Amino acid sequence: MSMDLAAADVAPRRQHPAVILLDVGRSLSALILPLLVLAISRGEDNRQLWFLGIGGVWLVISAIYQFVAWRQFTFEVTGSELRVHSGVLERKERLVPLERIQAVDIHETPLQRLAGVVGVRVETAAGGAEGADVKIGALTRADAELLRRRLGVTRQSRPVAATSGPGLGTGPVTPANGELIRRLSTPELLLAAVTSGTIGPALAVVGFASQVIDDILPEEIWSRLALDATALSPRALIPLVVLVAVIAWLLAIAGTVLTYGGFELRRFEDRVIISHGLLERRRRTVPVARMQAIVVTEGLLRRPLGLASVSFESAGYGQESGESGVLWPLLRRTEAVALVASVAPSLATAIERRELAGPPPRALSRYLVADVASWLALCGIVLGIGWFLTSGLVAWLTWFQWWWGGLLLIGLPVVGLNAVLRFRDAGWRIDPAQLLVISNGGLTRKTTIVPRRRIQFQTVNRNVFQRRADLATLHMAIASGGAGGGAAVDHLDAGVAFGIVDRLGPAGGQPVADDWTAERTMTTETSDDAARVPSQTKIPHGSDEKEDASHVRHD
Amino acid sequence: MRPPPAHHLDPRARTAWRIAGALLTAVVLVVVVAVGYVLLRFTAFPPWLVWTAGGLAVAAAAASVWPVPDIEWRHWRYEIGEREVDLQHGWIVVTRTLVPMAQIQHVDTRRGPLERRFGLATVVLYTAAGASEIPALADAEAAEVRDRISALANLNQQL
Numbered sequence: 001m002s003m004d005l006a007a008a009d010v011a012p013r014r015q016h017p018a019v020i021l022l023d024v025g026r027s028l029s030a031l032i033l034p035l036l037v038l039a040i041s042r043g044e045d046n047r048q049l050w051f052l053g054i055g056g057v058w059l060v061i062s063a064i065y066q067f068v069a070w071r072q073f074t075f076e077v078t079g080s081e082l083r084v085h086s087g088v089l090e091r092k093e094r095l096v097p098l099e100r101i102q103a104v105d106i107h108e109t110p111l112q113r114l115a116g117v118v119g120v121r122v123e124t125a126a127g128g129a130e131g132a133d134v135k136i137g138a139l140t141r142a143d144a145e146l147l148r149r150r151l152g153v154t155r156q157s158r159p160v161a162a163t164s165g166p167g168l169g170t171g172p173v174t175p176a177n178g179e180l181i182r183r184l185s186t187p188e189l190l191l192a193a194v195t196s197g198t199i200g201p202a203l204a205v206v207g208f209a210s211q212v213i214d215d216i217l218p219e220e221i222w223s224r225l226a227l228d229a230t231a232l233s234p235r236a237l238i239p240l241v242v243l244v245a246v247i248a249w250l251l252a253i254a255g256t257v258l259t260y261g262g263f264e265l266r267r268f269e270d271r272v273i274i275s276h277g278l279l280e281r282r283r284r285t286v287p288v289a290r291m292q293a294i295v296v297t298e299g300l301l302r303r304p305l306g307l308a309s310v311s312f313e314s315a316g317y318g319q320e321s322g323e324s325g326v327l328w329p330l331l332r333r334t335e336a337v338a339l340v341a342s343v344a345p346s347l348a349t350a351i352e353r354r355e356l357a358g359p360p361p362r363a364l365s366r367y368l369v370a371d372v373a374s375w376l377a378l379c380g381i382v383l384g385i386g387w388f389l390t391s392g393l394v395a396w397l398t399w400f401q402w403w404w405g406g407l408l409l410i411g412l413p414v415v416g417l418n419a420v421l422r423f424r425d426a427g428w429r430i431d432p433a434q435l436l437v438i439s440n441g442g443l444t445r446k447t448t449i450v451p452r453r454r455i456q457f458q459t460v461n462r463n464v465f466q467r468r469a470d471l472a473t474l475h476m477a478i479a480s481g482g483a484g485g486g487a488a489v490d491h492l493d494a495g496v497a498f499g500i501v502d503r504l505g506p507a508g509g510q511p512v513a514d515d516w517t518a519e520r521t522m523t524t525e526t527s528d529d530a531a532r533v534p535s536q537t538k539i540p541h542g543s544d545e546k547e548d549a550s551h552v553r554h555d
Numbered sequence: 556m557r558p559p560p561a562h563h564l565d566p567r568a569r570t571a572w573r574i575a576g577a578l579l580t581a582v583v584l585v586v587v588v589a590v591g592y593v594l595l596r597f598t599a600f601p602p603w604l605v606w607t608a609g610g611l612a613v614a615a616a617a618a619s620v621w622p623v624p625d626i627e628w629r630h631w632r633y634e635i636g637e638r639e640v641d642l643q644h645g646w647i648v649v650t651r652t653l654v655p656m657a658q659i660q661h662v663d664t665r666r667g668p669l670e671r672r673f674g675l676a677t678v679v680l681y682t683a684a685g686a687s688e689i690p691a692l693a694d695a696e697a698a699e700v701r702d703r704i705s706a707l708a709n710l711n712q713q714l
Contacts, residue, residue: 080709089668093698095705096661099712126660126681133661315683456684457654464647479683486684498557498651506638506655506711 010077010150012085015070018115019138023066024059025111031055075136077150082122084134096134100124104148106141118144122151125315125479178266178273181342184329189263192309192330193256195301260329265343272343274325284325288344290314293450293478293487294327296336296351300444308333310340313480324480340449349431351447356427356439363471363491364423370465371419372412379408418442426489428474428500436504438476438487448487450478458501462494472497476504560634560641568631568691569624571673576619583616633689635700638711640680642687656711658682662704664697680704 035055068088075084082096105121112119117138124133139147184192261278268285275283292313302308310327328339334352341348382405425441434452439445459475466472472494477486492500502508587609594600626646634641640654663679670676676697678689692700 081705087665091666091671092663093701094661094663095701097705097709099709100660124660124681125683126686453657455655456658456682457652457687459653460651462649467649477682477684501651501653502557505653506657 009079010075010147012074012076012083014074015136016115016117016138016140016143017070018112018117020063020066020070022111022115022117022138023069024062027062027066028059031058075134077147082134082151094134096122096124098151101151104151106144106148112138116140120144120147178268178271181265181267182328182339183265184260184263184276188330189257189261191307192260193253195299195305195307195330196252196256256329260326263329265328265339267343272327274327276326276329286312286314286325288346291344291347292454292480293448293485294340294344294347295324296333296447296449298333298445302330303443303445306333307331308336310336312344313478313485315479324485346433347435347449347451349433349435349437349449350429351437351439351449353425353427353439356429356437357496358427359423359471359489359491360493362469363426363493364420366465366469366471366491367419367423367426368416371415371422375408375412375415379405381405382408414443422490426491428489428492430500430503436476436500438489440487440489446487448476448478450476450487452504454478455504458504460494460497460501466491466494470494474500559643560632562633564628564631564633564689564691565675565693565696566628567673567675567693569628571669571675571691572624572627573620575669576616576624579619580613580616584613587612631690635703635707637707640687640704642689652687654680654682654687656704656707659704659708662701662708664701666694678704 035051065088069086072088072091073084073086075082077083077098080098082098082101084092084094084096086092086094101122101124103121103123105123106118107121108118115138118141120134120136120139122134122136126133136144136147258278260276262281263276264274266273266275270288272286272288272291273283274286275281292315295311295313296308297311298308307330309329310331311324312327313324327343328336331339337348337351383403384405386403386405419442422440422442425439425445427437427439429437430452431437436450436452436455437447438450439447456477456479459477461473461475462471469491470493471491473488473490474492474497475486475488591605591609594605595602627644630646630649631644632642638656640656640659642650642652642654644650660681660683662681664676665679666676670691674694675691676694678692678697678700680687680689689697689700
């Protein structure tokens with residue numbers, strides 16, 4: 001086997017044929033259990049032969065399939081990209097710009113070692129999502145090393161912006177050498193625990209409410225129901241629900257105390273060190289450069305008390321997968337920005353509502369109508385199901401009354417309030433350091449801070465009603481642990497939404513767009529006033545790094 | 556507000572989607588007939604309910620033969636700029652997606668059995684926050700779009 005030298009192109013080539021055997025073996029392993037069961041089962045007839053026959057056919061089909069898959073799978077390196085052809089039924093051709101490759105990982109399972117081959121994984125920042133990178137099942141070790149060297153050539157000539165910054169990699173980080181920013185006090189921990197659960201207390205409220213209804217409603221309703229129902233009568237159910245809710249709440253409190261006990265936030269050079277846990281002590285070191293977004297969350301019980309928690313989204317690089325984590329479990333909302341400024345100044349900016357621009361007044365009816373209509377639709381569906389269950393077609397639930405779904409209408413004022421709050425809280429802001437703030441409200445509120453260069457893509461949605469009212473929903477996709485997260489604002493003025501998209505897109509960085517300023521003055525109470533940014537002096541730190549990266553590109 | 560993206564999908568997309576819709580309709584029809592038969596034969600469901608539900612299901616599936624493919628095709632637009640990919644599609648909800656070249660990690664073309672028959676291909680762009688698709692371009696055009704995006708992604712340094 002020969003492969004061209006490192007700097008040259010790698011001509012189209014296939015994997016080592018051993019991959020066929022390896023993959024057939026893997027597909028056969030699915031049959032091992034059924035065959036085992038078969039082998040130990042009594043066989044008075046020729047059933048065993050049948051199953052062996054099926055196994056044989058499976059083997060042949062699988063071998064043919066894997067052979068074709070091997071024939072179809074070729075990879076090559078041309079100029080500045082890795083090109084992979086694959087697919088049996090659906091033909092696929094994947095182009096990976098060498099510029100984007102973050103890691104080339106050579107690994108070896110026992111089976112691969114037996115066959116004298118290794119597996120290669122080529123990873124980009126899109127990894128994590130299933131099948132999003134390139135997997136080569138079998139190459140000889142020499143070929144794999146050559147491929148790695150070839151793919152690594154361009155990588156070494158440029159700095160890996162996120163991993164090799166000044167100060168990174170100078171000795172091990174321990175909690176001791178990090179500067180302590182904040183430590184969670186016991187009262188804070190208890191408050192965090194009591195306000196943490198939302199399902200538990202909600203269940204408790206439901207249980208309490210049904211107890212009240214139980215007391216108010218005339219006795220004969222229950223007795224009439226109790227005649228039909230036996231073990232599952234509502235009477236027996238209510239104390240049970242209350243009990244379960246209370247236990248769930250207590251467990252949630254205990255869980256929070258154990259998880260967040262001794263929460264400490266430290267800073268060491270460009271890294272944040274988070275440690276917490278009473279039983280199991282967890283410690284996480286996150287380079288600020290890898291943080292994609294900061295999220296300030298005010299939960300159902302916390303929002304009325306002016307409390308919030310702060311979390312972060314961080315991207316995966318190479319082998320590490322992306323993650324989102326808690327930066328600080330409980331603090332006053334007004335302190336949130338200061339806390340972010342103390343550990344990640346490049347991500348700190350004002351998030352108060354008076355700083356944000358919001359949807360136009362005509363959007364209020366959209367929020368209200370959409371939420372109320374979907375709640376009414378839910379009532380209708382529950383009523384329909386109730387009617388169906390009691391209509392005599394299926395007489396499963398004898399104690400169930402068809403009109404119970406109508407009780408959901410009691411929740412309508414809460415839904416309305418939530419809609420009004422959603423309208424009032426929806427907001428956005430772009431600060432001078434290119435940080436985007438997006439706020440999403442309701443009974444709970446979520447505020448996201450994301451640097452412009454961390455926005456993976458932008459989406460503007462307009463449904464039929466929004467088009468009529470010239471409104472639009474704006475969505476920003478952010479890399480995060482798992483499937484990828486994001487932040488959205490509903491029912492902005494369509495012109496404003498597209499203005500934001502232009503402003504945050506690749507062409508919008510320069511302070512050019514005159515129409516942008518026009519749009520901005522159109523919106524109410526936007527304030528990009530630098531003086532209001534808490535740690536304004538420190539913010540250029542974040543953009544310095546970007547300048548460095550773009551500078552290196554041109555050399 | 557910026558103008559919509561310049562390019563339409565390949566006209567053959569409509570036929571390909573119609574055939575896919577016909578296959579779907581056939582499957583739905585078989586299921587509806589089987590379920591309907593069981594319900595009418597063995598349960599006390601009112602026949603009008605069964606007929607209405609079955610009819611609606613088949614009609615909804617049949618819409619994927621006509622007129623949905625034409626409407627969707629009319630509303631699908633794309634444009635590959637120097638610095639971003641601009642996509643717009645949908646008619647009930649109009650979705651505009653802008654993907655900066657600097658965030659694109661890799662690009663695929665995919666050709667399923669039906670697409671191959673019509674000489675069509677789908678381009679898929681991957682970012683760290685998920686993938687976007689441009690469906691049903693002519694084979695050669697899809698390859699060109701893919702190569703162009705990959706080249707531009709190489710030029711636009713990751714932020």
